[in-house]
Amino acid sequence: MKTVYFDNNATTKVAEEVFEEMKPLFCELYGNPSSMHTFGGQLSRKIGRAREQIANLLGCHPSEVVFTSGGTESDNAAIKGAIAAVPNKRKIITSRVEHPAVLAVCRDLENHGYTLAEIGVDRLGHLDMDQLDYEVDEDTAIVTIMYANNETGVIFPVEKIAKLVTDRGAIFHTDAVQAVGKIPLNLSNSYIDLLSLSGHKLHGPKGVGVLYIRKGTRISPFMLGGHQEAGKRAGTENVPGIVGLGKACELAAENIEQESQKVKRLRDRLENAILRECPDSRLNGDKENRLPNTSNISFEYIEGEAILLMLDKFGICASSGSACTSGSLEPSHVLRAMGVPFTAAHGSIRFSLSRYNTQEDVDYTVEKLPLIINQLRELSPFVAK
Amino acid sequence: MWEYTDKLKDHFFNPRNVGEIGDPNGVGEVGSLACGDALKLTFKLDKNGRIQDAKFKTFGCASAIATSSVLTEMIKGKTLEEAANVTNKDIADYLGGLPEQKMHCSVMGREALEAAIENYRTGGEKKHELEGTVVCTCFGVTDQEIERVVRENDLTTVEEVTNYCKAGGGCGGCQGEIEKIIRRVQGDKARAKPAPTPKGTGKLTNIQKIQLVQQTINEQIRPALRAHGGNIELIDVEGNKVIVAFRGMCAQCKLAEFTMKDVVEAKLREFVSDELFVEEDKESALQPHDHRG
Numbered sequence: 175m176k177t178v179y180f181d182n183n184a185t186t187k188v189a190e191e192v193f194e195e196m197k198p199l200f201c202e203l204y205g206n207p208s209s210m211h212t213f214g215g216q217l218s219r220k221i222g223r224a225r226e227q228i229a230n231l232l233g234c235h236p237s238e239v240v241f242t243s244g245g246t247e248s249d250n251a252a253i254k255g256a257i258a259a260v261p262n263k264r265k266i267i268t269s270r271v272e273h274p275a276v277l278a279v280c281r282d283l284e285n286h287g288y289t290l291a292e293i294g295v296d297r298l299g300h301l302d303m304d305q306l307d308y309e310v311d312e313d314t315a316i317v318t319i320m321y322a323n324n325e326t327g328v329i330f331p332v333e334k335i336a337k338l339v340t341d342r343g344a345i346f347h348t349d350a351v352q353a354v355g356k357i358p359l360n361l362s363n364s365y366i367d368l369l370s371l372s373g374h375k376l377h378g379p380k381g382v383g384v385l386y387i388r389k390g391t392r393i394s395p396f397m398l399g400g401h402q403e404a405g406k407r408a409g410t411e412n413v414p415g416i417v418g419l420g421k422a423c424e425l426a427a428e429n430i431e432q433e434s435q436k437v438k439r440l441r442d443r444l445e446n447a448i449l450r451e452c453p454d455s456r457l458n459g460d461k462e463n464r465l466p467n468t469s470n471i472s473f474e475y476i477e478g479e480a481i482l483l484m485l486d487k488f489g490i491c492a493s494s495g496s497a498c499t500s501g502s503l504e505p506s507h508v509l510r511a512m513g514v515p516f517t518a519a520h521g522s523i524r525f526s527l528s529r530y531n532t533q534e535d536v537d538y539t540v541e542k543l544p545l546i547i548n549q550l551r552e553l554s555p556f557v558a559k
Numbered sequence: 560m561w562e563y564t565d566k567l568k569d570h571f572f573n574p575r576n577v578g579e580i581g582d583p584n585g586v587g588e589v590g591s592l593a594c595g596d597a598l599k600l601t602f603k604l605d606k607n608g609r610i611q612d613a614k615f616k617t618f619g620c621a622s623a624i625a626t627s628s629v630l631t632e633m634i635k636g637k638t639l640e641e642a643a644n645v646t647n648k649d650i651a652d653y654l655g656g657l658p659e660q661k662m663h664c665s666v667m668g669r670e671a672l673e674a675a676i677e678n679y680r681t682g683g684e685k686k687h688e689l690e691g692t693v694v695c696t697c698f699g700v701t702d703q704e705i706e707r708v709v710r711e712n713d714l715t716t717v718e719e720v721t722n723y724c725k726a727g728g729g730c731g732g733c734q735g736e737i738e739k740i741i742r743r744v745q746g747d748k749a750r751a752k753p754a755p756t757p758k759g760t761g762k763l764t765n766i767q768k769i770q771l772v773q774q775t776i777n778e779q780i781r782p783a784l785r786a787h788g789g790n791i792e793l794i795d796v797e798g799n800k801v802i803v804a805f806r807g808m809c810a811q812c813k814l815a816e817f818t819m820k821d822v823v824e825a826k827l828r829e830f831v832s833d834e835l836f837v838e839e840d841k842e843s844a845l846q847p848h849d850h851r852g
Contacts, residue, residue: 281785285777289792477595479620483571496595496620503595503698503721503728516593553577553624555599555616556592 224420245372326459327468336365378422382415438466472518587675697729
């Protein structure tokens with residue numbers, strides 16, 4: 175059966191070019207980059223090369239790139255490492271719509287004597303900048319606000335936030351896992367202190383990520399037991415993963431403008447057709463100010479898990495903010511923070527595209543989805559005949 | 560992805576008896592849009608008092624739709640007395656089992672059936688009403704309903720109760736109450752399990768007391784307040800006086816009906832010591848907060 179993959183904010187296909195670079199690093203070039211012999215030592219050059227490829231995409235210096243096991247580790251390390259370096263400050267600020275890798279860490283620290291402020295968002299998913307301005311004070315150790323939201327794609331004014339925060343002496347971290355590779359970023363003239371990214375969200379492999387640490391930012395080592403990554407993150411390097419991530423960043427940097435235009439065009443066609451063909455459907459989040467690949471649509475009176483399973487039958491992959499898909503009983507915390515009514519939150523579906531999607535994928539989905547919505551509505555007691 | 564049986568998938572993709580009977584003998588409606596699932600069941604009797612036809616309309620996930628579909632199949636041809644004996648377990652068994660977290664779908668089916676029979680017996684006048692006192696305000700579940708799922712399915716933990724009827728799965732503020740109901744119904748069976756936070760039997764030292772107060776606030780009190788957009792901070796402990804500050808309290812929240820101080824005091828007495836009393840530090844709580852629901 176045909177697979178139409180519209181779940182690229184969950185994970186992406188590893189680019190063939192990336193896989194080619196990684197292949198020899200398992201059974202042929204399997205040495206340890208820290209070894210004295212050439213067989214292992216030569217790999218440190220490959221790691222150096224990957225660091226440059228990543229720095230090139232981010233617009234930073236290679237020495238500011240620290241490899242981790244992924245976005246979740248980067249987020250944990252950034253927040254815990256930053257507050258450990260400023261023991262006299264006891265306040266943390268984040269947003270109500272963060273990924274759990276940030277939100278759960280912040281809420282846990284609250285149980286260890288830190289004060290936490292969570293900044294709200296409006297109906298379109300925009301951050302409450304007045305509340306942020308009010309909360310950032312001299313006791314604030316770190317402010318962590320995502321670059322772009324994983325569920326709605328809404329982009330926050332991160333540079334503006336970073337300036338406000340760092341002007342007041344706090345550290346600014348951003349979870350840019352969904353943004354890197356989808357929209358251009360430039361850290362060369364930026365106030366961002368710490369930034370997380372993940373390999374498998376931009377056609378790199380799983381199990382590798384980066385924490386960007388701006389030169390001069392104080393952060394405690396977060397993995398002990400070796401000299402790797404300048405002593406910040408000990409442990410033998412994931413060489414294939416790192417090399418793969420480097421290649422993925424190189425590919426992204428080469429084509430980012432062109433690709434995001436293409437993806438946006440497909441996304442808009444899909445979105446417009448769905449909103450046109452399916453009555454009582456609505457877009458969640460700001461239409462303009464968002465990632466080019468993400469579309470979050472609510473279908474009133476029906477439930478997301480049922481929609482996903484029907485789509486699955488046709489080989490169409492998407493995800494939902496409904497309660498039933500997660501095993502919890504409450505729908506997405508992001509949609510609830512935006513004030514999306516329960517009726518719409520239960521029936522929300524996220525489509526997230528990539529460079530590998532085609533017009534054919536869009537046409538196929540637009541052909542099937544209205545039938546599914548119609549079929550489920552016929553079952554719903556809330557739809558009048 | 561959920562582990563659904565083939566039978567369940569069959570009833571989801573090809574639901575039987577969808578719709579509403581035009582001139583029904585009984586109508587049962589349970590659930591709501593806000594709760595994430597809802598079911599409307601209608602049936603018609605033949606001249607011998609057997610269910611001749613049954614139809615359903617369901618809003619919900621795949622298992623909610625499939626349980627509704629099998630329910631209509633199961634009750635057709637039965638007398639009302641026979642139908643009334645169908646339990647949620649029968650429905651789940653008929654499907655070859657349901658994932659634990661989806662058991663509430665089978666309970667919803669049983670509830671709709673009961674509501675429809677009741678509606679018939681009261682001559683179509685009585686609509687389904689909640690019996691007992693509401694314990695879980697997030698999902699509108701009463702003490703009687705919780706007692707019943709505990710008894711019928713032999714449940715011993717709060718988590719199981721949440722799986723079977725959703726109670727306790729929202730803000731979590733009623734989990735203590737559910738725990739008590741389980742203990743009342745199950746007696747020793749539930750008590751045999753270790754309590755989540757052991758209450759010291761001997762006299763606590765000051766350090767132990769403060770640690771236990773902090774732990775109780777972290778584990779028992781804050782998660783419930785959080786879910787309602789609020790928060791709590793422990794300011795100090797002086798002897799038996801616990802000084803706390805409330806933050807960002809949600810004005811529309813159901814908990815606001817009680818004074819927060821009493822709720823916190825009750826929890827601390829339950830988990831730490833009967834002698835504790837709570838004082839609110841109003842000054843440090845003076846923080847404007849713009850809460851959006």
